[in-house]
Amino acid sequence: xxxxxxxxxxxxxxxxxxxxxxxxxxxxxxxxxxxxxxxxxxxxxxxxxxxxxxxxxxxxxxxxxxxxxxxxxxxxxxxxxxxxxxxxxxxxxxxxxxxxxxxxxxxxxxxxxxxxxxxxxxxxxxxxxxxxxxxxxxxxxxxxxxxxxxxxxx
Amino acid sequence: xxxxxxxxxxxxxxxxxxxxxxxxxxxxxxxxxxxxxxxxxxxxxxxxxxxxxxxxxxxxxxxxxxxxxxxxxxxxxxxxxxxxx
Numbered sequence: 001x002x003x004x005x006x007x008x009x010x011x012x013x014x015x016x017x018x019x020x021x022x023x024x025x026x027x028x029x030x031x032x033x034x035x036x037x038x039x040x041x042x043x044x045x046x047x048x049x050x051x052x053x054x055x056x057x058x059x060x061x062x063x064x065x066x067x068x069x070x071x072x073x074x075x076x077x078x079x080x081x082x083x084x085x086x087x088x089x090x091x092x093x094x095x096x097x098x099x100x101x102x103x104x105x106x107x108x109x110x111x112x113x114x115x116x117x118x119x120x121x122x123x124x125x126x127x128x129x130x131x132x133x134x135x136x137x138x139x140x141x142x143x144x145x146x147x148x149x150x151x152x153x154x
Numbered sequence: 155x156x157x158x159x160x161x162x163x164x165x166x167x168x169x170x171x172x173x174x175x176x177x178x179x180x181x182x183x184x185x186x187x188x189x190x191x192x193x194x195x196x197x198x199x200x201x202x203x204x205x206x207x208x209x210x211x212x213x214x215x216x217x218x219x220x221x222x223x224x225x226x227x228x229x230x231x232x233x234x235x236x237x238x239x
Contacts, residue, residue, distance in 0.1 A: 035175075
């Protein structure tokens, strides 16, 4: 979905959003693309900012780390983590019967008028992680949503 | 319904893989070991369910045993509840 808005100053210029109801399960220990969790926006002005917002649910037998990636580079990372620096680090209880909610916002400055693709990657420090479902069964399902909003910073 | 995520988690816990949705076509095998065939995975569903059921039962048994030991020490159910949250 894409919405174009009009205005000046620090106002929304356009909004693009993707929602995926596809489940994703993996044992990957390095950042791996979560299928369907991606959105592309083409800024109208290189000075404008992009507000990135994403949310999903998931669980893990050990840990689940989520990464915001812009055009192949991870951004909005923590620092100083001896194991992981991610956008969201989560160490659930080890009981994958629980379903957790994850969300984050990040104000990005891509400084371009070319298409910018944001995607969410995920990994674990061991075991299995689950996106849009819990691990113990498929009784519960929810969507993953990533929305980007171009803000005029004239 | 057959659950490939469960089958893979139980039977290939150390392999690297990614599964989109719940179909064999969505399985991306990231590991150096050979990718299991759909027939091999399908054949593991029954034993996987048994493993999961056994784990769940073991957890219930452990909890019941712990509660019984606490009761034997004289703790009331309310006290145990306060202790465990």
